[in-house]
Amino acid sequence: MDTLKQRIVEQGVVVSDQVLKLDALLNHQVDPGLTMEMGKQFAERFRDDGVTRVVTVESSGIAVAFATAYELGVPLVFARRKKTLLAEPDMLCERVPSFTKGIVTDILISREFISPEDRILFIDDIIANGDAARGLVKIIERSGAELIGAGIVVEKCFQPGANALREQGLRLESLVKIASLEDGKIIFAE
Ligand code: 5GP
Numbered sequence: 001m002d003t004l005k006q007r008i009v010e011q012g013v014v015v016s017d018q019v020l021k022l023d024a025l026l027n028h029q030v031d032p033g034l035t036m037e038m039g040k041q042f043a044e045r046f047r048d049d050g051v052t053r054v055v056t057v058e059s060s061g062i063a064v065a066f067a068t069a070y071e072l073g074v075p076l077v078f079a080r081r082k083k084t085l086l087a088e089p090d091m092l093c094e095r096v097p098s099f100t101k102g103i104v105t106d107i108l109i110s111r112e113f114i115s116p117e118d119r120i121l122f123i124d125d126i127i128a129n130g131d132a133a134r135g136l137v138k139i140i141e142r143s144g145a146e147l148i149g150a151g152i153v154v155e156k157c158f159q160p161g162a163n164a165l166r167e168q169g170l171r172l173e174s175l176v177k178i179a180s181l182e183d184g185k186i187i188f189a190e
Pocket of ligand 1: 098125
């Protein structure tokens with residue numbers, strides 16, 4: 001997506017060699033037109049896979065996951081994040097470290113909204129070490145549903161998350177791949 005790359009160059013802020021701030025288009029402000037275009041791209045790639053639900057983790061994945069679910073004509077379910085887990089027997093839960101916040105949170109999805117018959121497409125904003133995605137994969141496995149793939153807006157290739165999941169057999173597609181953020185410069189892969 002050339003438009004997306006251009007917006008990342010114009011509006012992204014390199015915070016360090018590891019972190020790219022994308023508040024202007026993904027993590028704080030959302031451009032509806034651009035986001036719907038991202039949804040179309042993911043829907044095109046996974047249209048023939050019989051997706052029954054799109055799943056993401058709150059909050060930054062919700063807008064693009066909504067756009068994808070809208071294009072595919074299926075419901076969107078977002079995992080909730082909570083700091084403490086009170087006994088919630090109907091919830092599937094995994095504990096995951098948060099890359100940007102430096103804390104550990106629980107991500108939860110109610111069994112009401114994910115069933116063994118589901119074919120799930122996981123959508124998220126950015127992948128770094130892959131902890132959020134791995135937590136979600138575990139939840140989906142425990143639900144008995146099938147994970148048919150993952151769509152990620154920005155893949156940071158210099159961190160291990162995306163390739164580790166591919167090596168485990170997950171079909172992971174990203175819209176933009178970033179090879180490096182060194183010296184304050186955004187270098188795209190490919
Ligand atoms: P992971 O679990 O893959 O290490 O990190 C995934 C989550 O952390 C993403 O959903 C995203 O919200 C946040 N994140 C990871 N790297 C970055 C980054 O470079 N910039 C921003 N803004 N968020 C990031």
